[in-house]
Amino acid sequence: MKNKAIELSLGIVTSVGGFLEIGSITTAAQAGAGYGYQLAWSIVLGTLCIAFLVEMSGRFAACSGETIPDAMRERFGANFFAITLVIFLGVSLIVLAAEMGGIAAALNMAVGLPIPVWALPVALLAWSLLWRGTFGFIENGVSLLGLVTIAFAVGAAKLHPSYHELMAGMLPSLPSHERSHYWFVAVSVLGASITPSLYYFYSSGAIEDKWDVSYVPVNRFIAAIGMGFGGFLSVAVLVLGAIVFYPRHIDVQRYQQLPELLNGIFGHAGFWLVVASLGIACLGATLEITLALAYTIAQGFGWTWGEDREPRTNARFSLTYTLLVAAATIFVLAGIDPLQLTQIGMALTAASLPVGVFPFLILMNDPEYLGEHTNGPFGNTVVMLISALAAVLAIVSIPLQIIGG
């Protein structure tokens, strides 16, 4: 019982610390800067959806002893698994490159050397942590450091936002200007919140931590409170963007603008808080996405896998994450703007959501895997509607945004 209480607390803390990453920070800041509080609803919907998905993926692993990729291949066959893998791999590689670019951008702001110069040191740091670290170290250590992102909530509270307007923004509304851009930002926020790598990682983590059916209630609390508080931090970033940038009509187009979110509140310390938040949050996300991808490939092909194992005992798994880090490094080395990569990655994530989410929902309703713990109609409906909405908005708004420049 005591162990479960410790795991519950740690799980919530790591979920909070691991929630914010480059996508959620920049898209929330862009939403606030462009439309004030009006896009708060997109964070609420995204958080609701990811909380359900994380809860489901943990429950699935705890009840069946299997991960999502395991069951995807078993239930839908190798061909379908290969299609979902290719889409997941393509989209997540762009997001991974964006996260590594985010670490490089944080170092660029701290030290001043150009972003591509930091590509190899960042890759080496991330790879070393994966190669030498254990699952517990990655899950808890980096996510605990990620709690520095709470500075955004403190900053937002200090600026005394209009809670009435914020609450009004929680309800979806039509834009008054730049319609295609409004929907594109909404899609990016949804894509940043509902990242498949997060619940794939969570599901594999539950297996690494040897969860069984007794963890179902613990899992529910971790997903609800952890994701809920993570969403709260995203709203805090949106509030900062709405107060700091929106009245001055400043769009967030470069990373170097982000420290302004906290500069006026904490002075020069605000600059370092944003740099630390960005660097640590992106490092945590880099490790999580790389592992989620390597887990998915290894589990789907039936290889031996496990971050707690020595690399030589699961060579294919450890070389897979090595190659993934190397592939993402090429984007950063090439000098592609991390902010552009983030926007593209988040929008593509939203567009591809149904491909992974709908088959997952079929699994979540299969008593062969979950026994009496299958999904209820409410969870099914919420996840299906939000994923479909995100995908439709993405498919409509991405071309409009490209046409509109």
Added chain:
Amino acid sequence: MHLIADVLDEELRDSRGEHAGRIDGIVLELRPGRPPRVAYLEVSPITLLARFSHRLAAWYARYDAKLGAGRGVPFRIPWSRVTRQGPILEMDIDVRATPINALDDWLSRTIVRRIPGG
């Protein structure tokens, strides 16, 4: 038991309960005047690739053959040596006595062990 739903793509464990890959293919024996019966299960990237493209599988098989004895062709497990334990299939063979993990062993020997911390 349904062959496609309950056997193909399922996880396989060895006699020690260790992970031994996934069932990539099923070999049926055709008998004149009698129903076909399952002869072997195949665990091999060659079989898996052949499900997408025979040309790709043939190309890969040439390189796979260099991994040692028993590689270059799909590894077959007699159906009689496999039992079902809940959702998992188990063979009464130690995976270390098979070429299933030859690629893992080769990568470990030639690359991973040479990297510090590997």
